[in-house]
Amino acid sequence: MELINVLIADDQTLMREGLKTIIDLEDDMNVTGLAKNGKEVLDQIPSLLPHVILMDIQMPMMNGIECLKVVKRIYPHINVLMLTTFEDDEYIIESLVGGANGFLLKDLNYDQLIYSIRQSVDGQMLIPNSIAVKLAKQLSKYNELTEVDLQIEKLKKEGLHFSERERQIASLLAQRLTNKKISEKLYITEGTVKNYISEIYSKI
Numbered sequence: 001m002e003l004i005n006v007l008i009a010d011d012q013t014l015m016r017e018g019l020k021t022i023i024d025l026e027d028d029m030n031v032t033g034l035a036k037n038g039k040e041v042l043d044q045i046p047s048l049l050p051h052v053i054l055m056d057i058q059m060p061m062m063n064g065i066e067c068l069k070v071v072k073r074i075y076p077h078i079n080v081l082m083l084t085t086f087e088d089d090e091y092i093i094e095s096l097v098g099g100a101n102g103f104l105l106k107d108l109n110y111d112q113l114i115y116s117i118r119q120s121v122d123g124q125m126l127i128p129n130s131i132a133v134k135l136a137k138q139l140s141k142y143n144e145l146t147e148v149d150l151q152i153e154k155l156k157k158e159g160l161h162f163s164e165r166e167r168q169i170a171s172l173l174a175q176r177l178t179n180k181k182i183s184e185k186l187y188i189t190e191g192t193v194k195n196y197i198s199e200i201y202s203k204i
Contacts, residue, residue, distance in 0.1 A: 004028055004121055007050035009035040009067070010083060011059045015106070019054060022110055029117065036060075038067025045075060052117055054104065057091050065094055072099035075176045079120040102126025162200070169196045 010016045032048040035041045035123045057064040068080050081100040101120050116126050117187045172182045183190045
């Protein structure tokens, strides 16, 4: 039976050592290295040849997403599972684009951890339900923005032209942001936002 070599990258010592203790209990797994940042991961890969990297997203010097992109470019065969918390959801899509093979929540239990590592080696994409829900919401926003852009392009062909600022505000309206939120996001006054919205509606 071939051992599954695992490299653990996390800037918290307790997390690194805790994961190592759990994984080393398995007969078919072996933690070959520990790293506290992305740079250490890249330095260790050539000698350790891991099958799976458990990669924390937020680390000093080189974070998990930056490291992920380099790993996938040089070693596309290595499975990289991102270690995340609910607060890290803004990085989820960027991790997927970077080539992540899945996500592990930091509060997962022993059985889930071991099962997930084995599944990743078998080629499975691992996305916990809670993260899948967030992804669906992000994609929903993307679809709304795309629909706004399509409508604007359609109106443009009919002779109606929109400025870049008007496009921005129309897209934010599609995300159901209030005038106050739009003003904060674009660093303009609410009165200016209202004027732009009036102009958009008058053109439509």
